[in-house]
Amino acid sequence: MQFMLLFSRQGKLRLQKWYVPLSDKERKKISRDLVQTILARKPKMCSFLEWRDLKIVYKRYASLYFCCAVEDQDNELITLEIIHRYVELLDKYFGSVCELDIIFNFEKAYFILDEFLLGGEAQETSKKNVLKAIEQADLLQEVHTHIFSTTLIFLKKKYNPGPL
Amino acid sequence: MPAPIRLRELIRTIRTARTQAEEREMIQKECAAIRSSFREEDNTYRCRNVAKLLYMHMLGYPAHFGQLECLKLIASQKFTDKRIGYLGAMLLLDERQDVHLLMTNCIKNDLNHSTQYVQGLALCTLGCMGSSEMCRDLAGEVEKLLKTSNSYLRKKAALCAVHVIRKVPELMEMFLPATKNLLSEKNHGVLHTSVVLLTEMCERSPDMLAHFRKNEKLVPQLVRILKNLIMSGYSPEHDVSGISDPFLQVRILRLLRILGKSDDDSSEAMNDILAQVATNTETSKNVGNAILYETVLTIMDIKSESGLRVLAINILGRFLLNNDKNIRYVALTSLLKTVQTDHNAVQRHRSTIVDCLKDLDVSIKRRAMELSFALVNGNNIRGMMKELLYFLDSCDPEFKADCASGVFLAAEKYAPSKRWHIDTIMRVLTTAGSYVRDDSVPNLIQLITNSVEMHAYTVQRLYKALLDDISQQPLVQVASWCIGEYGDLLVSGQCEEEEPIQVTEDEVLDVLEGLLVSNLSTPVTRGYSLTAIMKLSTRFSSVNRIKKVVSIYGSSIDVELQQRAVEYNALFKKYDHMRPALLERMPIMEKTATNGPTEIVQTNGETEPSVVEPKHPPPVTQPANQANDLLDLLGGNDVVPVIQTTLPTKPASAGGELLDLLGDLSLSGIPPMIAYNKNGLKIDFTFERANPNPNIAVITIHASNTTEADMTDFVFQAAVPKTFQLQLLSPSSNVVPALNQGTVTQVIRVLNPQKQQLRMRIKLTYTHKGSPVQDLAEVNNFPPQSWQ
Numbered sequence: 013m014q015f016m017l018l019f020s021r022q023g024k025l026r027l028q029k030w031y032v033p034l035s036d037k038e039r040k041k042i043s044r045d046l047v048q049t050i051l052a053r054k055p056k057m058c059s060f061l062e063w064r065d066l067k068i069v070y071k072r073y074a075s076l077y078f079c080c081a082v083e084d085q086d087n088e089l090i091t092l093e094i095i096h097r098y099v100e101l102l103d104k105y106f107g108s109v110c111e112l113d114i115i116f117n118f119e120k121a122y123f124i125l126d127e128f129l130l131g132g133e134a135q136e137t138s139k140k141n142v143l144k145a146i147e148q149a150d151l152l153q154e155v156h157t158h159i160f161s162t163t164l165i166f167l168k169k170k171y172n173p174g175p176l
Numbered sequence: 177m178p179a180p181i182r183l184r185e186l187i188r189t190i191r192t193a194r195t196q197a198e199e200r201e202m203i204q205k206e207c208a209a210i211r212s213s214f215r216e217e218d219n220t221y222r223c224r225n226v227a228k229l230l231y232m233h234m235l236g237y238p239a240h241f242g243q244l245e246c247l248k249l250i251a252s253q254k255f256t257d258k259r260i261g262y263l264g265a266m267l268l269l270d271e272r273q274d275v276h277l278l279m280t281n282c283i284k285n286d287l288n289h290s291t292q293y294v295q296g297l298a299l300c301t302l303g304c305m306g307s308s309e310m311c312r313d314l315a316g317e318v319e320k321l322l323k324t325s326n327s328y329l330r331k332k333a334a335l336c337a338v339h340v341i342r343k344v345p346e347l348m349e350m351f352l353p354a355t356k357n358l359l360s361e362k363n364h365g366v367l368h369t370s371v372v373l374l375t376e377m378c379e380r381s382p383d384m385l386a387h388f389r390k391n392e393k394l395v396p397q398l399v400r401i402l403k404n405l406i407m408s409g410y411s412p413e414h415d416v417s418g419i420s421d422p423f424l425q426v427r428i429l430r431l432l433r434i435l436g437k438s439d440d441d442s443s444e445a446m447n448d449i450l451a452q453v454a455t456n457t458e459t460s461k462n463v464g465n466a467i468l469y470e471t472v473l474t475i476m477d478i479k480s481e482s483g484l485r486v487l488a489i490n491i492l493g494r495f496l497l498n499n500d501k502n503i504r505y506v507a508l509t510s511l512l513k514t515v516q517t518d519h520n521a522v523q524r525h526r527s528t529i530v531d532c533l534k535d536l537d538v539s540i541k542r543r544a545m546e547l548s549f550a551l552v553n554g555n556n557i558r559g560m561m562k563e564l565l566y567f568l569d570s571c572d573p574e575f576k577a578d579c580a581s582g583v584f585l586a587a588e589k590y591a592p593s594k595r596w597h598i599d600t601i602m603r604v605l606t607t608a609g610s611y612v613r614d615d616s617v618p619n620l621i622q623l624i625t626n627s628v629e630m631h632a633y634t635v636q637r638l639y640k641a642l643l644d645d646i647s648q649q650p651l652v653q654v655a656s657w658c659i660g661e662y663g664d665l666l667v668s669g670q671c672e673e674e675e676p677i678q679v680t681e682d683e684v685l686d687v688l689e690g691l692l693v694s695n696l697s698t699p700v701t702r703g704y705s706l707t708a709i710m711k712l713s714t715r716f717s718s719v720n721r722i723k724k725v726v727s728i729y730g731s732s733i734d735v736e737l738q739q740r741a742v743e744y745n746a747l748f749k750k751y752d753h754m755r756p757a758l759l760e761r762m763p764i765m766e767k768t769a770t771n772g773p774t775e776i777v778q779t780n781g782e783t784e785p786s787v788v789e790p791k792h793p794p795p796v797t798q799p800a801n802q803a804n805d806l807l808d809l810l811g812g813n814d815v816v817p818v819i820q821t822t823l824p825t826k827p828a829s830a831g832g833e834l835l836d837l838l839g840d841l842s843l844s845g846i847p848p849m850i851a852y853n854k855n856g857l858k859i860d861f862t863f864e865r866a867n868p869n870p871n872i873a874v875i876t877i878h879a880s881n882t883t884e885a886d887m888t889d890f891v892f893q894a895a896v897p898k899t900f901q902l903q904l905l906s907p908s909s910n911v912v913p914a915l916n917q918g919t920v921t922q923v924i925r926v927l928n929p930q931k932q933q934l935r936m937r938i939k940l941t942y943t944h945k946g947s948p949v950q951d952l953a954e955v956n957n958f959p960p961q962s963w964q
Contacts, residue, residue, distance in 0.1 A: 025235075031304060035270060036270070057538070058539060061539055087469060089462055089503075097416075119230070126263075130332055130335040130369075135365055136364075148293065149255075152255040152291070153255060153256045154255065
């Protein structure tokens with residue numbers, strides 16, 4: 013995979029993960045152009061398109077578009093499964109995920125992605141293992157002295173203010 | 177200094193902004209606060225500030241001043257700091273900046289950290305954005321981690337190694353030993369990433385590929401793992417809709433593909449498992465189809481048995497009927513890849529493919545179109561063309577050019593009859609005329625001239641099309657050319673194929689003149705129609721009308737048009753005797769692959785025959801040995817034999833050539849010279865420059881005879897040094913009349929790209945008073961202007 017973008021129906025970027033070296037300017041241009049192209053597509057169209065010299069796989073979940081650029085030899089259908097797996101992970105982590113969760117906890121969305129994919133390839137195919145790793149890593153996060161610090165662990169993660 | 181506001185707080189605040197300007201103001205305020213906080217080297221809140229910066233960066237605002245802060249976070253001992261620091265590095269830094277190299281040491285330390293999650297962060301960052309220098313420095317650490325027993329780290333190290341290899345291919349060897357027992361792991365994460373690593377190595381290095389192929393354990397091992405995945409019962413951890421770890425299955429299939437390609441042994445070892453996967457996989461959900469898709473790709477690429485290949489094509493055929501358009505798309509793509517090798521098998525699915533032309537999705541339509549063209553053959557041409565022409569009618573503009581070209585190609589290859597061919601072309605020109613490629617106009621004209629018996633039919637149809645619509649330029653150009661050529665057939669109503677139309681000369685001229693004045697016509701089109709009108713002057717009787725039109729355009733603003741009109745005028749006035757010959761019917765053109773288009777470019781859109789059967793036999797046959805004699809006699813090897821070509825009667829063409837033929841003396845300003853004067857035979861040379869090529873000197877010889885007897889069988893030959901090229905055109909006659917009663921003229925064209933001094937050797941043979949005469953001479957007195 014070369015990159016993954018998450019964006020809303022208004023074209024606002026919610027997550028951008030780049031696996032190829034590109035300057036900020038180039039990234040901005042690609043994001044802008046690709047987002048326009050995908051938003052212009054009708055709902056009945058298929059999830060794959062050729063764009064510039066890349067294969068693009070995208071799928072819409074509620075108000076968010078998940079879009080990946082893959083290489084020629086990559087299997088488009090399994091890429092759809094990868095996208096779906098990521099959505100399932102987010103769903104499990106946040107508990108019935110919605111776009112707001114990803115907006116307010118974007119850094120966590122990145123952490124989860126980084127436990128699932130590395131360098132553009134899947135590193136772990138078991139949902140359970142990915143979530144376990146995130147949980148453990150979250151526990152390592154130093155929490156600010158907060159009177160509710162001990163109870164935080166039992167609350168849903170999205171309400172954990174953490175040190176940020 | 178109050179604590180900087182929290183991340184979520186900032187996000188909430190920014191989202192309340194109602195305008196872009198308001199948002200920008202908030203961001204600027206916060207950035208200022210963050211900057212001063214950075215300046216104060218505040219360790220406690222650095223993490224929070226960088227996180228906020230990353231949010232603002234995602235909104236599109238500049239955040240480069242946070243780059244160094246990310247590095248400080250990475251170096252911190254706190255896990256939270258590291259987590260945000262590495263994230264920031266991946267988002268804000270890229271390998272083009274030198275700053276990123278500062279990370280190297282931190283990453284090195286973290287790769288050896290006591291906490292595996294820190295090690296994980298380091299591996300992830302390196303594997304995602306590590307530059308070549310970083311990879312070189314840290315490859316050793318990665319290799320070490322590849323051998324650890326900790327599967328959490330091992331799987332990450334494997335993918336990190338993939339990145340290192342992509343960046344620094346020479347380091348591949350270093351990871352080879354560690355791959356030995358990667359596949360004996362039980363952990364799926366490690367298995368998956370190991371297969372990716374092996375795939376990367378095999379794809380990059382033929383040596384590695386050979387090494388892994390030779391390893392007799394590898395293919396069986398992969399086959400066994402795959403078999404376990406298929407046969408084993410439900411495993412909740414890796415299950416996706418009833419299929420066990422489809423990600424791993426797909427990657428194994430891909431590795432098998434690479435190992436089995438052009439290798440008989442490996443291919444044989446995997447035949448069974450491929451058949452098993454192909455037949456046992458559930459197809460109700462996307463995940464099953466993903467595996468089938470990969471299986472099909474593998475079967476087609478390796479040396480599989482024919483039964484397996486047929487199985488694969490049938491899977492694709494079933495895909496084509498699937499409701500899911502993604503599956504149909506994937507099927508069409510794969511079929512396109514295999515249509516060359518398994519043509520017959522794909523033909524069986526032709527009707528389904530043709531149905532896909534009507535699909536709503538653009539990508540599917542395109543693939544179906546490409547595949548349809550690939551499937552066209554002599555047997556199905558009529559049916560297929562009907563579908564494709566219908567598609568051409570209704571498709572989006574982005575397809576029209578390609579579809580039109582495809583139709584032309586297919587028609588040329590498989591047309592069952594000339595009439596069908598012309599009809600098909602007409603259909604394309606009338607429905608997609610403006611999308612047709614530029615080079616198809618000359619190709620079509622060439623095709624039309626070749627179908628001699630269809631000329632009347634063609635011109636009639638084109639004329640009728642023009643009456644309907646003059647906006648599509650390629651159609652108009654072809655039509656005007658044809659009317660110019662075959663206008664006589666049109667008015668005489670000779671058409672056999674269909675009901676001949678009644679049209680008068682004036683009506684035809686009205687149409688052509690209409691093209692000249694229409695706003696829709698491009699300059700090229702106007703050129704075509706003016707030339708067509710001119711040609712009709714020898715075919716129609718209303719010459720006066722044509723003369724008038726031509727003279728009007730002599731003062732046209734368009735230089736091209738003006739030039740043509742002026743020359744045609746000259747043709748009417750001074751050279752009327754040459755007009756019929758010049759404007760004669762075009763001969764059948766031979767198709768020349770490379771010459772055709774370039775000639776057209778030089779002559780402004782008109783087609784010119786490059787090699788043509790001579791209109792009349794050459795005045796004197798020149799067997800090859802004569803030329804060789806010249807060589808021998810002259811003895812040197814710096815002489816090039818004469819190329820004697822016959823000049824076909826050219827229709828009115830680009831101005832320069834016309835001038836050559838007419839040999840107007842006053843136009844060049846180079847003084848004539850006497851080349852030879854002996855025994856009553858005098859040969860004068862007159863010069864001009866060929867237009868447009870200034871390196872070509874055009875010399876006209878004028879041979880005159882002062883004796884009382886004619887010189888018959890007169891042949892003039894010439895040879896030039898090697899750096900020149902010479903072309904001799906046909907002479908006006910081979911009798912030089914006595915007593916200066918007339919001259920024989922002949923045109924020589926000399927190409928002198930190096931602008932060297934022109935020299936020539938000439939040989940004259942003729943019969944005088946019954947006896948043959950032969951003479952050789954050197955011509956060295958060329959005026960400097962002729963070759964400078």
